[in-house]
Amino acid sequence: MANLLVVGDATVDQMYFVDAVPEPGGEITATRSILEPGGAGGTLATALARLGHDVRIATRVGTGPFSELALANVRAAGVSGDLIQVDDDRQTSSVTILVTPDTQRTMVTAIGASRELDARTLTEATFEGLDGLVMSAYSLVGGPQRDYAVKALEMAAAAGATTFVDMGTGAVNALKGRLIGLVRKVDHLLLNEKELFALTGTTSISEAVSGLAEQGIDHLVVKVGEMGSIVITPERSELVDPYEIDGVVDTTGAGDYYTAAFAHATVLGYDLLEAAAFGNVAGAWNTTEIGAQRRDLDAATLRREARALASEGA
DSSP states (O other): OEEEEEEEEOOOEEEOOSSSSSTTOOOOSSSEEEEEEEEEHHHHHHHHHHHHHHHEEEEEEEEEEEHHHHHEEEEEEEOBOTTTEEEOSOOOOEEEEEEEOOOOOEEEOOOOGGGOOOOOOEEEEEEEOEEEEEEEGGGSSHHHHHHHHHHHHHHHHHHHHHEEEEEEEEEEEHHHTTTHHHHHOOOEEEEEHHHHHHHHHHHHHHHHHHEEEEEHOEEEEEEOGGOOEEEEOOOOOOOOOOOOSSSSOTTTHHHHHHHHHHHHHTTTTTHHHHHHHHHHHHHHHHSSSSSSOOOOOOHHHHHHHHHHHHHHHH
């Protein structure tokens, strides 16, 4: 297995299942509410460790019960905590999520300690023997955390590690065109259709891809929901069929599971189309459990299902 570093937030997701999102000034009663470990960084690290990799996470949390919950699955999965920073003055980041019966999510994020991740702790030794860096683009939004993320991308590339960045709607909306310059040299950029259009200001996948290629970004994976995902390189652009699954209850963390499985397969040497199949399977599996990190991942089962999916589309 591989030596991987994840850079991204570890948060607490406060999930409320509601019949509808209330009007401004209104009030509703949730049918169910739970607290779950979340955050793109925490979810990526947990998923990759469950797949058998040696994983470290670079994140910053506060103190108290929220920090313990945010890191509960990270620690249980065996992720190394040597790069976790603790902030005595700020709360652990959290996300309030309203989930409607059609599984649509409305989110309110409290940034907290995550944005203060201190880059002064990064050294060349951090990247010795590193096979891959997997990053959430939320780390690039601002504050000291952006300095950390930019420096980590540069140092990982210099160390010969493969780099992956998962975009995230909030990051794209916050940075828009500025994000392109920050991720231009990334080996694999992953985003969904909505994020692609927001990033490029277009409404056509082909137009968006062409525009990014002109700016030096030509290795993309575009997640297109129920249609699967599209692998785009200078040599090809191919749709990888979706993994059909019943019983979708919550889409929180599905995109992160996709990215983790894609990175998992890529660093192990699988073809990019096969890697996308890994992502389609893992992302679909994630939707059958409530919460970003509840679905366990078995590497052998994932490999079997992904290879079957890839062979069906061949």
